[in-house]
Amino acid sequence: MKEPRYIGKHTRRLDAVEKVTGRARFVGDYLFPEMLHAKVLRSPLPHARIVTLDVGPALDVPGVVAVITAEDFVDHGRYGFPIPDNFMLAHERVRYVGDAIAAVAAETPEAAVAGVRAIALELEALPGVFDPEAALDPHAPLVGPTGRDAEALPRGNLTSHNIVRNGDPAPLFAQAEVVYEGRFSTPFQEHAYIEPEGAVALPTPDGGVIVYADDQSPFVNRNTLMRVLGLPQEQVRVISAFVGGAFGGKDDFCYETSAQAAALALKTGRPVRLNITREESMIASYKREATIGDVRLAATRDGVLQAAQVKLLMDNGAYASVNPFIGWRGAMHAGGAYRYQAVHIDVLGVYTNNGWSGAFRGFGNTDASAIMEQAIDELAETLEMDPLEFRLKNALRQGDRAATGNELDFEVGLIPALEWVREASDWDCKRAEYAQQPFDGARRRGIGVACIHHGTSLGAEGADFAVSTLAINPDNSLSLTSGLTDYGQGARTVFPLVTAEVLGVDVERIQMPRPDTETARDSGPTVASRASVLGGNAARVAAQQLRQLLHAAAADLLECRPAQIVRDGERFIGPTEEPVDFEAVVQHARLLGIELSVTGRWEMPAIHWDMETGQGKPYNTYSFGAQVVEVAVDLGTGKVQVLGIWAAHDGGQLLFPIGAYGQMYGGIAQGLGYGLMEDFTFDQGYPRDINYDTYLIPTAVDVPEIAAHFVETTWERGPFGAKNLAEPVMIPTAPALLNAVAHATGRRLRESPASLERVLLGSQLRNKASRWRIDCALERQ
Numbered sequence: 001m002k003e004p005r006y007i008g009k010h011t012r013r014l015d016a017v018e019k020v021t022g023r024a025r026f027v028g029d030y031l032f033p034e035m036l037h038a039k040v041l042r043s044p045l046p047h048a049r050i051v052t053l054d055v056g057p058a059l060d061v062p063g064v065v066a067v068i069t070a071e072d073f074v075d076h077g078r079y080g081f082p083i084p085d086n087f088m089l090a091h092e093r094v095r096y097v098g099d100a101i102a103a104v105a106a107e108t109p110e111a112a113v114a115g116v117r118a119i120a121l122e123l124e125a126l127p128g129v130f131d132p133e134a135a136l137d138p139h140a141p142l143v144g145p146t147g148r149d150a151e152a153l154p155r156g157n158l159t160s161h162n163i164v165r166n167g168d169p170a171p172l173f174a175q176a177e178v179v180y181e182g183r184f185s186t187p188f189q190e191h192a193y194i195e196p197e198g199a200v201a202l203p204t205p206d207g208g209v210i211v212y213a214d215d216q217s218p219f220v221n222r223n224t225l226m227r228v229l230g231l232p233q234e235q236v237r238v239i240s241a242f243v244g245g246a247f248g249g250k251d252d253f254c255y256e257t258s259a260q261a262a263a264l265a266l267k268t269g270r271p272v273r274l275n276i277t278r279e280e281s282m283i284a285s286y287k288r289e290a291t292i293g294d295v296r297l298a299a300t301r302d303g304v305l306q307a308a309q310v311k312l313l314m315d316n317g318a319y320a321s322v323n324p325f326i327g328w329r330g331a332m333h334a335g336g337a338y339r340y341q342a343v344h345i346d347v348l349g350v351y352t353n354n355g356w357s358g359a360f361r362g363f364g365n366t367d368a369s370a371i372m373e374q375a376i377d378e379l380a381e382t383l384e385m386d387p388l389e390f391r392l393k394n395a396l397r398q399g400d401r402a403a404t405g406n407e408l409d410f411e412v413g414l415i416p417a418l419e420w421v422r423e424a425s426d427w428d429c430k431r432a433e434y435a436q437q438p439f440d441g442a443r444r445r446g447i448g449v450a451c452i453h454h455g456t457s458l459g460a461e462g463a464d465f466a467v468s469t470l471a472i473n474p475d476n477s478l479s480l481t482s483g484l485t486d487y488g489q490g491a492r493t494v495f496p497l498v499t500a501e502v503l504g505v506d507v508e509r510i511q512m513p514r515p516d517t518e519t520a521r522d523s524g525p526t527v528a529s530r531a532s533v534l535g536g537n538a539a540r541v542a543a544q545q546l547r548q549l550l551h552a553a554a555a556d557l558l559e560c561r562p563a564q565i566v567r568d569g570e571r572f573i574g575p576t577e578e579p580v581d582f583e584a585v586v587q588h589a590r591l592l593g594i595e596l597s598v599t600g601r602w603e604m605p606a607i608h609w610d611m612e613t614g615q616g617k618p619y620n621t622y623s624f625g626a627q628v629v630e631v632a633v634d635l636g637t638g639k640v641q642v643l644g645i646w647a648a649h650d651g652g653q654l655l656f657p658i659g660a661y662g663q664m665y666g667g668i669a670q671g672l673g674y675g676l677m678e679d680f681t682f683d684q685g686y687p688r689d690i691n692y693d694t695y696l697i698p699t700a701v702d703v704p705e706i707a708a709h710f711v712e713t714t715w716e717r718g719p720f721g722a723k724n725l726a727e728p729v730m731i732p733t734a735p736a737l738l739n740a741v742a743h744a745t746g747r748r749l750r751e752s753p754a755s756l757e758r759v760l761l762g763s764q765l766r767n768k769a770s771r772w773r774i775d776c777a778l779e780r781q
Contacts, residue, residue, distance in 0.1 A: 046685025195244025335403025671733025
């Protein structure tokens, strides 16, 4: 593994702040004098009208101090971006099982639960929609806020429609030597973070509020709180507590918990803590969307792709959340990492009463690539071509145009990635050997491959910038801030490493607090694997500015020009070759009256995608990757054992190699769950699995040996050549696994994951949802 030159000096610093296990404070660790405990009343029905909501009986419960409903918020607590269709507490209607209706603050958690149970709630059940295809029927019940005659989206149950129109595939299909058609579906997926959601709110003397939240994007949270609480910016402060995992799942639902705790704190004048239980979280939080995909591909007989038509239907559930953006990213990647002459893509999002969907690692590309990579495998099989060889023949290279029509004018590491996994996995020998296995045996082995591309950062979705501040403290330590949150991806390690390298100081000098809307600067949401590129560049710019100030002071001290200064670690050396240390230069800068604090801002170069025409440039660059998975399938039981995984990814230059490999291993484990066992399902809107006794995620015994490799290309705009990698490393695992299962069994699964029943019987056996257990989890029993 090649290590970037600038990391070597700083490998001692494995965490930017906390070096002793147990120092991290999560929301559940915060205790304040006179703090109240909050619980939430949630809907037991998937779709209903609120007939009666009387909180009076709850206020009679000993220990209950306050109860809030939608009436306690501005505009009933309406929020949501880009579609404001949700409420901090349900207004007039509930749309899914778990929809929040009221919140109680009490002296003890037990009193809060009793208060929730005492609320007089009457619901009138409404017809629901539980099939995303049926949701588009003109006679289907309406889930969303607008009618079918609305001028703009959402329109009826259609939340979004994103398109790609690159050329005209019709004549290519008409003349094609081979035309492939296939349909696949992918499941809802639970985020399964270690720490469920929570928030602590403290009222301030000026009538404002401070909120400690385990959210991903504190500035988005603050701005949302300002709107629903009717407070100015100076009266709302959000501090990001340590986040026990997120994977995209701690945005909208965390804004709800923050607003509920904040409103209760303002109403009572006391601190309020709201912690969501595990079962409550699994019932009420959003999931990865379930997707149905139809794929048509045209190719020549010798295996050259010509055209693609892809239609994806995404189940958004009860609220839009960020699903229009998920659909857009899904559309940008649904053609796969291949060359075509023409591509048409349509990605539709629909409302149903199946919980609700939102951001999750991969953000639309995970399901889009799972569908396309299985289709590519089937096309290769139709052509009697090796699937890895077929990918090598059609995979994107520098100078090619992506399926979206934009030219790739940068290094593309996809071919080296495919070649590495081919050699490392002994692909050619195993494919030949496994083809000779008899189908009457108890176990058969298979080996599958998938490759992907993933756009870096937000792309053309919107403004894409980050800001860091950097200052030298009185004790000569440095304080670095960023508005981007570290929830496991290593941002608070990477940003100080970049800063230390540019500034020429020991990374031990740098302190980096958690994001705080009062001390940090707005840097947009912490999503889309954008932290290293955007936040890293902002830290780099700030460090460059401070370095310039220090070099000016050193030049004055050493009586030379700044350009004559040479650095040796923290020492500054002038023409006399007599070094002065960092402290001396800082002291001299202060004597000169130089303000040793700076702000660095970096913005991604502007690009444009035309939503109406489905054309443009969606991203400035992409990450690329390929994975091979080997499995053994027990034909008698349907059990799939994963024997090995080989992964190669192009994430640009590595800023922190240990963290990069950690991301890859974790992403692969999560992708393995998506392909093999994770299947969050609904029974007429009622979730079937509300804890990990029935919703299975991979354990150590499920994850095999992983051989990992990074193809280090250089993206000139990234900090020291880096790109993104936290999301892309998850995406190829599931389709590679499913392709391996198909190779082993000779049967293609149209629905994933590859559970025992699907592999053995071709379909999933399902129990009915336990409504009694759901009621117990929602504190109604």
